[in-house]
Amino acid sequence: MAYEHKGKHLIAGDWIGSDDSFDSQPVTGPALSFAAGGAEEVDRAARAAERAFSTYGNTSRAARADFLEAIAEEIEGRGAEITRLGCAETGLPAARLEGERGRTTGQLRLFAAHIREGRHLDRRHDPALPERQPLPRPDLRMVQRPLGPVAVFGASNFPLAFSTAGGDTASALAAGCPVVVKGHPAHPATGEIVAEAIAAAVARSGMPPGTFSFVQGTSHALGGALVQHPLIRAVGFTGSLAGGRALFDLCAARPEPIPFFGELGSVNPVFLLPAALASRATELGAAWAASLTMGVGQFCTKPGIVVAAEGPGLEAFTQAAARAASDVAASAMLTEGIASAFGRGAAQVRSRPGVTEILNAPAEGRQAGPALFQVSARDWLAQSALAEEVFGPLGLVVTASGPEQMLEVARSLKGQLTATLQLDEADTDLAREFVPVLEHKAGRVLVNGFPTGVEVADAMVHGGPYPASTNFGATSVGTLAIRRFLRPVCYQNMPERLLPADLRDD
Template identity: 65%
Template structure:
């Protein structure tokens, strides 16, 4: 089969494909396992040292040079499209259509960033002209511009083998900013990471850039990840993953002799508030849409709307019946790795065992496969038990039946930071929605009305992040604003024109 891809299991370090003495086996949903090199701290050091050396060239390339490079990466990914789909479906169990859509999102993001940096607005250039005659003190010539940080470490995500992994959002953002990248590939899809790294390597060669601009190291242990975060030449880290793993790495980043930004997306229950008028008018329609959003990708989306809050009563009964019917008709599907499947069942059982929780639908998943579950509780129980606020990564829905609008507002206030909050509302719900909005603005990075949060548009106005524990910073990991995470402002005072960065020269006119 010409479109089949067989992983070599090697690291890509500064343009060279490297093996390590120690190895691990991949665990694909289908097809043969592959032997993958296990990166050591020495491998990470080699990659980071090469990135630092590359920065002295790449960090000073023109915006046009970087834009062409991003576009070339997109072309090289597309040239390998069929093989990426082949290995991606075998490793993750995700359907071909999902991976093809994710590939389009990844290449689209690269091209969007290319167009964005060509415009130059992201540099936030500012100029205060000298005022030599100002009294009582003259003002010097001061100009400001954003500059790239240096080498960046990126962790591939389990649930997005393309859009949040090797060439995904964090890598694309850092490269657009002018920062070389070292990726620690996710062990759930090492072959997919490898073929995308081939595409980036081909783009580097075609554009004549330093080989150290990009490296990929593979690992299924903590050693490589910890070495990457703690390496003194790494200036920032991008991470998408679990709260526990992300918090441990965040603590390492903060504990360094020179602490660095750790841009972690860690978890969210993405609550949906179904307001009374909307519930009465179209509750079953909303319930069906909620069930579909819950089960998309076996619930393995960071924006999965895991909690639905609505007023108790007959309309809530109808909502529960419809959601249960749709969910019960959804077959068990393979999850990304066995550990995620086990954690899902453990988390479900923990929530189901809490006081005041009723199991409206309990699946019988086993091994790597799970089907949806539906739990129901009261607003009083949800407010009394913080464990009910815990994210369970997978197709689990928790209905919270609030006693009245006041309790719904209390539930909103009780939430921790979220990636998203959703309002399902009709015109008659505007007053209650107005009461909720100031609370939701403080709780989430993105607020939706009459939609579902699964599916994150890659555009200028997107905010994909939120207050902790949704993320470790108030920045976005999706959209053009993400580029600014890997920049810092520098002021230039009375610097001769010829010494200024090219993008600041001539700004006096």
Template identity: 60%
Template sequence: MTYQPHGKHLIAGERVASDRSFSSEPAHGTAHDFSVGTPDLVNRAAEAAEAAFDAYAATSREDRAAFLDAIAEELEARVDEITETAMSETGLPEPRIRSVELPRTANQLRLFAKHIRDGAYLDQRHDDAMPDRKPMPRPDLRMIQRPIGPVAVFGASNFPLAFSTAGGDTAAALAAGCPVVVKGHGAHPGTGELAAEAIQAAAERTGMPTGVFSLIQGGDRTVGQTLVQHPLVKAVGFTGSLKGGRALYDLCAQRDEPIPFFGELGSVNPMFLMDEATEARAAEIGKAWAGSLCMGAGQFCTNPGVAVVLDGSGADALRDAAKEALEGMEPQTMLTDGIASAYKGGAAAMAKESGVTAVVTTEPAERSATPFLFETDADTWMSNHAINEEVFGPLGLIVRCKDAAQMEKVARTLKGQLTITIHMDDGDAEAVRSLLPIVERKAGRILVNGFPTGVEVADAMVHGGPYPASTNFGHTSVGTLSIRRFLRPVCFQNLPEAVLPADLKG
């Protein structure tokens, strides 16, 4: 049975309508009306989150873990409705939703449940009192990580589940003990509504305090601005455009009480093809690169948009193999009309840049994406910042270098990236040892002989990097380390055991 959205916000366990509505813009199927968010609703949600904070922060790790497990179960119980709705709204294929996004979302909730049950994330430290120490005694000192307060989360356009309403930011904040207010993304409001219903059902099942979660749909920029500037909100998680994210980041910094803004903003995720690897398997790499570029219509934040290679026959083979593979790609539906329009505009702008040669050009129709491939030389790349910017979609750029020294120079001029890939063979080890210290400063994840479009949800994963990849290079938005964004260290000095937080007793 087709899910019929109720179209209301979810605030502190209540479905709340507003005076105005907006219509969804599905890739296919029926459009639905949803209530428009307002600053007043933001205030109501933030106040409810603050009212819930003391009780929720005081819940045991086991109780919060049970809550996270319950959210995962409630999402899985709605798999048919979520899959049908997300496919209609985004145009993503059924396997992406049913077999990838929803399981990933459920699994990362369960991963955080396991992580907080273990307790190591608390980073507890204890310095025993030394009353007889000379010349001064030392007090008893106990340090632990504590939740920071209500957290605002902005849903992402390209991941309707894993980076949105019940996604990684929400899971990390709830695991930390922080209530969450989500600003749903207008690209998939029905999917967001279903995820919010799952969270609310789990909260009721596990006895979580009212106000632990709220979802506000739609609204103009004032809604997002009000959310990040609300005095009760203590941190923000964001995945989206560089322009939009930077504007919100600046608002967070301008508050009377500045708060951290954990934004993932943009990355071209360059690949460096070392000499021997290029000579041995350039065609193989080019074909695989084309597949990675076009995965999900290129709508991944880790899409490898740039290939840096030494000029010569190997670069020719890379180009020719990628060209052949890209020319065989079928059109794919993009997430929104706006994303499709921006992609076409970015490709058109690239084609007009001096020193850039078109290898594959296509004519995307309406909301579809078809691939583009360009090439340029390293001097042009380093002198023209316009071609260094991310084009969100299946567009690739080959950068030809004169020699290894120029390749290292390209690496030094890179902006911050989410990922950098190195394709190498055994004989490239010395060159890689020289390159590695440079790229280590430029990206949060460095991988060899693969493609970065798969982001493993695990303890060791880093999904972040120097600006503009993210606004805080010391953190990650994927993996269990992401919980640290919503915690702060507190030292308790000479507190009697009877009044210590439960996690510090014993």
């Protein structure tokens, strides 16, 4: 299905312009103009979402599941154009975008199957005990109910899986919540064509037009207006620590605070335990470099820090990593701003006391190549800035004096999305000391792998203690993500005819 550029917001089924506009900044091809919205467009979209909620929030699970599957089909029908636009805007290769599109549609279908079975509802029933002494017990029934309209912020690094129809949108719609998406300006045409697909599914499924809206713009005011609108009941966000924290604070400062589910930043440390390092140093070095540089290092699960004890194994590891990384050509980053920030971040790491350079590939303009550095654990522990994420293909090797200092590094970590242990059988006793530390720090603990690549599944957790995310009890990937946009309601002595359909015995 050919893409017809509109350059407008989609609000309750209508394509609407604004007085202001912005131009896209594609890696290839011509720039396109898009409407830049503000408080007026947000208000219109939020009011439409609130009107839709009275109907959409009470649709059957089967109807919502059919709707999610219709979105997947509409996206697939535009697959070739989505890939073309995504490649032009982001510089990501076609294979990556095609895989991400499959992940996006697969996620929609997984959520559809999940809600058809009612597995997200956590239904509970305590029957009345009228004869109980000293007091009778009333009939109590509990079920999870949708929150209301949800705001979703598209991510720069995943134009499909974490953006317009990505995990936050899919999970909110699965829960029964209308969604207002703020598209990311890094890929406005990609966002627009996916919004078009969702609008087609809304019409095809007979859902209220306000079930989904899509607004675009580059100003902080647009995001602020969205999270502060009194009809928005929750926010899903994937992005920078600074941007996410600012929006989180606005949510908390509202007269009626709302939950902000933000995935912010993580360095995803990898701990090389001694036996594994001794037996697999070269293999591990090459594998780390491959994971670190995947997608020009623009994955939220990029393993940015490796921690290992000094010794010949470590030297072999760093040499192998440098060789593998040096074979990775510089590539375009998602935006000029991201590339500039990466350059500044690499320069700041290089200037820190005790940091030595392993590899520094040339970078120019929007192009960036791998940068590898090394620092002692003592110097790393003394400089908290070295534990902060640098978005892009930058890796830091932290050299410890031995396992005890490696554990000291682990204990010092802030919240992470992931933490990884590379271990062999002989490392098992030492690993037992690391596991309770790392599970306290991260939402996902891996053994003998690398964290890039997040499986969409029931058991997946993509979140973690702050600053990895703003809500350590939630995940933005997997079926548990739906629960973010639900709340438990108890019905006491409620006649069955008045209960929500999901609690009735019929």
